[in-house]
Amino acid sequence: MRHATRLAIGPAAFRIGSDWRAPIAALDDLYRDYPKPEVPDFNVHLFAARPWRKFLRPAVHIGGDYTIPDAAPLPLAQGLLAAEMGMNLQMALAQRRFLLLHASAVERGGRAVLMTGISGAGKSTLAALLMARGWRLMGDEFVLIDPATGLAHGFPRLISLKNQAIAVVRAALPDARFGPLLPGTPKGDIRHLVPDARAIAAMAAPAEPALLLFPRFGFDAAERPVPPSEAFVRLTQASTNYVHLAERGFDALTRLVRTVPARAIDYPDTESGIALVEALA
Amino acid sequence: MTPGWRLAHVLRAPSLAMDFTAREWTELFAVARAEQMAGTLAHRLNGLALPAAVQRLVDDAIASAGQVRLAALWEAEMARRALAPLGMPVVLLKGTAFAAAGLSPSVGRNIGDLDILVPRDRIGEAEAALLAAGWEWVKPDPYDDAYYRRWMHELPPLIHRERDRMIDVHHTILPLTARITPDAEALLAASEPLGNGLSILSRPDRLLHAAAHLLADGDLAGGMRNLWDIHCMFASGASSGLTERARRHGLIREMARAARLSHALYGTEVPPEWQGLGVIDRLYLRRLTARDGWGRQTRKLTRLGFYARSHWLRMPPLMLARHLWTKYRKGYRPVG
Amino acid sequence: MTSYRAAPPETLRIVPLDALTLIYHRASGITHVVDAPVPELLEALGVGEFTVDQLLATLQDRYDLLDADPAALAVRLDELVQAGLVERL
Numbered sequence: 001m002r003h004a005t006r007l008a009i010g011p012a013a014f015r016i017g018s019d020w021r022a023p024i025a026a027l028d029d030l031y032r033d034y035p036k037p038e039v040p041d042f043n044v045h046l047f048a049a050r051p052w053r054k055f056l057r058p059a060v061h062i063g064g065d066y067t068i069p070d071a072a073p074l075p076l077a078q079g080l081l082a083a084e085m086g087m088n089l090q091m092a093l094a095q096r097r098f099l100l101l102h103a104s105a106v107e108r109g110g111r112a113v114l115m116t117g118i119s120g121a122g123k124s125t126l127a128a129l130l131m132a133r134g135w136r137l138m139g140d141e142f143v144l145i146d147p148a149t150g151l152a153h154g155f156p157r158l159i160s161l162k163n164q165a166i167a168v169v170r171a172a173l174p175d176a177r178f179g180p181l182l183p184g185t186p187k188g189d190i191r192h193l194v195p196d197a198r199a200i201a202a203m204a205a206p207a208e209p210a211l212l213l214f215p216r217f218g219f220d221a222a223e224r225p226v227p228p229s230e231a232f233v234r235l236t237q238a239s240t241n242y243v244h245l246a247e248r249g250f251d252a253l254t255r256l257v258r259t260v261p262a263r264a265i266d267y268p269d270t271e272s273g274i275a276l277v278e279a280l281a
Numbered sequence: 282m283t284p285g286w287r288l289a290h291v292l293r294a295p296s297l298a299m300d301f302t303a304r305e306w307t308e309l310f311a312v313a314r315a316e317q318m319a320g321t322l323a324h325r326l327n328g329l330a331l332p333a334a335v336q337r338l339v340d341d342a343i344a345s346a347g348q349v350r351l352a353a354l355w356e357a358e359m360a361r362r363a364l365a366p367l368g369m370p371v372v373l374l375k376g377t378a379f380a381a382a383g384l385s386p387s388v389g390r391n392i393g394d395l396d397i398l399v400p401r402d403r404i405g406e407a408e409a410a411l412l413a414a415g416w417e418w419v420k421p422d423p424y425d426d427a428y429y430r431r432w433m434h435e436l437p438p439l440i441h442r443e444r445d446r447m448i449d450v451h452h453t454i455l456p457l458t459a460r461i462t463p464d465a466e467a468l469l470a471a472s473e474p475l476g477n478g479l480s481i482l483s484r485p486d487r488l489l490h491a492a493a494h495l496l497a498d499g500d501l502a503g504g505m506r507n508l509w510d511i512h513c514m515f516a517s518g519a520s521s522g523l524t525e526r527a528r529r530h531g532l533i534r535e536m537a538r539a540a541r542l543s544h545a546l547y548g549t550e551v552p553p554e555w556q557g558l559g560v561i562d563r564l565y566l567r568r569l570t571a572r573d574g575w576g577r578q579t580r581k582l583t584r585l586g587f588y589a590r591s592h593w594l595r596m597p598p599l600m601l602a603r604h605l606w607t608k609y610r611k612g613y614r615p616v617g
Numbered sequence: 618m619t620s621y622r623a624a625p626p627e628t629l630r631i632v633p634l635d636a637l638t639l640i641y642h643r644a645s646g647i648t649h650v651v652d653a654p655v656p657e658l659l660e661a662l663g664v665g666e667f668t669v670d671q672l673l674a675t676l677q678d679r680y681d682l683l684d685a686d687p688a689a690l691a692v693r694l695d696e697l698v699q700a701g702l703v704e705r706l
Contacts, residue, residue, distance in 0.1 A: 001575055013334070015307060017575055038303035039334035041341075043311050043575055065314040065576065096341040229637035233650060243646065246348045247630070250641040250648055254632050348646060355645040355701070362704060415699060443699070444647075 001045065006036045010155040010203050011098070011144065013037030014087050018046040019054050023079030030080075030158055030179050030192060033200050042066075042094065044086035046079060062086045066093035078182050081190060084158065091142055091155070092240040098144035098153060099245055099252040102238045105138035105152060106130045111210035112152045113281050114143050114260075116238045122217035125165040126273055128193055132172040133274065137199040138207065147248040150255050151206035156199045158192035166191045168270060211281055212262035215273065219266035223276060226262035284308045285505070285570030288316065289546045292509060295325045306335050308574035315576030316505045320346030320389030346389045353377050353392035356446050360395060361479050363414035367406050371479050372398040372472045374451065374490065378481040379510070382473075386513040391506070394438070394447040398482075400469060401452035408436055408450065416441050416448060454490050461497055463489070463530035485526040488514050492539035493532055504569040505546070511539050512547040520552065542566060620706045621672070621694055623662035629702075631656060645701050658693060659702065666706060669694065 001017030003024040008014070014037075018024050023046055045063040048054040059073035060082040066089065074082045091100060103116035104127035113130075115123050124140040131137040138154030145152055158179065161169050166189060170178070179192035212231055226234070235253055236242045242249045263280055267273035282290070288309060291298045298309065313322040323342035331339060357377050364371050373381050376392035399407045416439035436450040453465035468490075472480040482490055488511060495507040527536040540555035541562055546569065558566070571579045630641040638656050640649040649655075654676075661667075661675045669687050676682055676690075697703035 037334065039306045039310075039332065039338070041338065043307070045575055045577065047577075065311060094345075096345045097337065227636070228634040229639075229650065232634065232639065236648070242648075244345065244348050246344075246351060246646045247641060247643060248344075250630065250639075254634075254639060257634070351644075351646045355647075358644070359701060362698075362701075 001047070005031075006040055007031045008035040008037045009087070009157045010139065011153050012042070012091060012095070012155065013040040014042050014044060014090070015040040016044040016046070016083055016086065018060075018079070018083075019048050020046070020058065020060070020076060020079060022076065023060070023083050026080040026179065027083055030177070030194055033197070034203075042087070042090035044083060044090060046082050046086065049073070062089065064090050066090055068093070072186070074185070078185055080179060080192065081182055081185055084160065084192070087157065088141065095144070095241050096244060098146055099249050100239055100241045101143045101145065101235060102141070102240070103143045104140045105143045105154060105207075106135035107138050107152075107154075107207040108135050108281070110207055111281070112138060112143075112207035113211045113213060113277060114152065114209055115213045115215055115277075116143075116235065117215050120217065122165075122215055122267075122270070122273060124159055124161060125168065125270055126215065126277065128159050128161065128165075128169045129172055129270060129274055130277065131196060131199065132169075133278075136202055137195050145209070145252045145256060146206065147245065147252040149206070150209070150252065150259070152209045153206045154199075154203055156195045156203050158194060161191050161193055163188045169193060209256060209260045212256070212260050213277065213280070214262070214264040215277075216264070216266045217273070218268065220268055221272050221276065222266040223280070224264050226264050228257040228262070231257040231262040283570055283572070284312045284574045284576075285316075285572040288312045288318070288322070288572075289505065289570065292318070292322060292325055293547045295329060298326065299329065303332075304574075306332070308576075310338055311574065311576035312572045315572055315578075317391040317503060318506050318509065320349070320391060321506070321509060322389070324389035343389065346391065349392055350380050350387070350390075352446070353395065354380055356395040356441075356444070356448065357381055357397075357479060359414070359441075359444075360397060360411070360448060361477065363410050363416075364399075364407060365478055367403070367410055369399055369403045369407065370469050370472065371407075372469065373475075373479055373481050374398055374454070375494070378487070381475055381479065382481050384487075384513070385517045386510040390510075394449055396449045396451060398451045398454070398465075398468065398472075401465060404436060404450060404452050408439075411439055411448065411450070415443060419447070455493055455497055461493070461531045461535070463493065463532060467529060484514070484518065485520075485523045486530075488520070488523060489527055489530055489532045489536055492535045493530075495539055496535045497532070501565070501568055504565075508539065508543045508546055508569070511543045512549040515540070515543065515549045515551055538562065538565070542569070546570075618668050620666045620668045621662065621698070622666045622704050622706055623659050623664075623697075624702050624704075625664065629659070631659075640702070642702060647701070649700060649702065654693065655697065655702075658697065662703065 002019060003021050004017040005024050005027050006015045043065050046060050049061050053059055058076040060076055060079050061073045062071045062082050062085055064086055101116060103114045104123040105112050105114045106127055115126055117123060127137055127140045137156055139156050140159045142155040143152050144155060177194040182190045214226060232253060265276045267276055313319045319342040323339040327339050357373055374396040376390055377395055379387035419438045419440050438447050438449055440447045454463050455461055468482060468486050471483040471486060473483055474480045491507055491511045495504055527533040537555050540551040541558055542565055543549040544551045544556050545558055545566060573579050628643045632639040638651050640651055669691050673685055673687055673690055677685055694703055698705050
């Protein structure tokens with residue numbers, strides 16, 4: 001591929017190749033403080049399906065070591081998003097070292113709070129705002145549980161902020177680094193936030209899971225304990241590789257739900273969400 | 282050396298990788314993944330003094346292959362349970378057969394769908410038993426269905442509604458439309474019982490099936506892995522009786538070519554008359570190893586040629602025209 | 618007479634949580650989330666082979682069953698056969 005870069009996020013290392021310069025330049029800028037691995041775990045390809053589509057209405061197809069047949073292409077202006085989706089895709093399809101949970105996580109004093117839920121539950125926003133309040137950001141998309149130790153490893157990629165959350169987080173973090181505004185993506189407007197220096201410096205440091213949260217945005221404030229069996233089922237649904245880890249996955253997940261308290265929280269707005277998380281943690 | 286050839290060389294002699302640069306390691310795994318051979322490569326490399334980042338890739342690929350093997354063997358077991366009351370021979374084919382019998386090609390091997398061979402006159406019973414045990418049709422399309430039943434060497438694929446795994450029930454190892462018609466009764470008669478109600482093909486028939494699958498059945502996709510199967514089978518025992526058996530099935534040309542390709546690619550020890558390469562063999566080798574350092578297929582023109590060729594081999598021309606027309610009207614285009 | 622055999626105990630990892638029980642089946646790699654009476658059924662089946670009537674008798678001995686219904690038991694067993702945790706012989 002004509003343009004390429006390498007970067008490591010937490011314990012996962014990527015090589016990204018592209019038919020165009022722009023997505024690689026954007027990655028090199030926003031991930032400039034991240035390590036560059038020698039041998040990556042995964043390769044991501046951003047490519048034109050036909051040679052002339054490099055120039056004419058360029059559409060970025062997302063591929064890599066592992067692909068799904070019907071991944072829709074994105075316009076070149078959203079090449080950065082395509083690169084992020086390509087990395088996520090490799091993790092979702094082929095991560096085999098850790099139990100992968102679709103969750104955001106923050107850490108304080110060695111204790112990690114894991115927040116999982118469907119898209120739109122506010123995982124990324126909560127994680128970004130908690131980072132603004134002094135928590136160490138571990139990641140806004142994936143948390144990796146080491147089956148050998150039970151510890152949570154972070155995946156602090158660029159934080160993907162959507163629609164209204166963009167302004168909320170900009171107000172909370174006026175000095176932070178942001179990527180370009182990407183209007184009109186399949187998920188609405190997206191703007192990436194670079195995790196703070198502390199999150200990047202500590203990205204290889206795992207933490208003990210201390211609390212599992214299942215947040216829901218847009219409901220009256222409420223909180224209830226989640227029994228281990230319910231947490232187990234919900235986390236298998238939030239994991240892309242539970243089945244592939246076989247017995248290691250079973251061990252990791254049963255250990256997590258038996259040792260870590262779990263709560264479902266409903267919150268009407270981000271302030272009350274933050275307050276709920278900090279009260280429980 | 283191209284990245285595809287480098288993979289072949291490392292599979293053949295893993296210590297060649299010991300002085301690889303980071304870039305060469307990166308490309309090696311990219312190609313191995315594209316060829317569905319990461320687990321095979323990992324088992325070949327494991328135990329050598331590897332860089333830490335490479336050892337991690339090796340460990341992951343070995344664990345992943347272990348889970349794939351477990352799931353494949355379980356599908357075979359569930360098919361066995363579903364078909365046992367019928368008392369008919371059930372022969373495992375390809376990857377699942379290697380794994381169930383603990384044969385050398387199975388080490389680290391990726392295994393896809395479950396392929397089984399049953400007697401042609403009892404395939405309806407097998408179908409009914411599988412449907413009763415939770416398998417369902419994948420293709421509701423009546424044309425596809427009629428096409429499969431009439432011309433292919435298998436039932437339309439079935440998928441299990443709970444486990445989401447596919448089974449292909451064959452009654453021979455090549456489509457009825459192919460010019461070559463292997464002797465299906467002889468395949469069944471010579472099959473070797475595993476002791477649990479399932480069988481695998483005899484040793485020569487396993488080799489011949491792999492050769493047929495590589496050269497008379499597919500578009501060479503996954504060809505490096507197919508040839509590795511053949512390489513391992515040649516390496517694990519004498520090939521006595523193979524020639525006679527190949528003649529009986531009408532697969533002597535395919536077997537000879539597969540042996541020549543395996544010899545060229547992996548240095549397989551094959552009889553002297555199956556060494557040396559012709560012009561067509563060289564084309565095949567180019568196609569087999571056509572991967573760039575990202576694992577992407579290169580030389581697209583060769584690829585298209587092989588796609589059309591694959592269809593020709595499976596179907597007489599008039600039938601091909603009818604098939605493509607029916608597909609075309611449904612908005613289907615060959616993948617280029 | 619149809620008889621049934623459970624997956625060998627060494628192939629099952631049974632982890633009771635609150636109301637439900639997790640069963641990891643090593644032979645299949647599948648995790649089953651089950652409610653009563655599945656763990657009890659598997660335990661009663663143990664390592665032997667049982668007909669429905671024999672199993673019902675065993676369960677009555679152990680658990681003081683009030684509603685001993687062979688048809689209901691057969692339905693439960695068929696579910697376990699589908700799941701691969703029990704084999705119909």
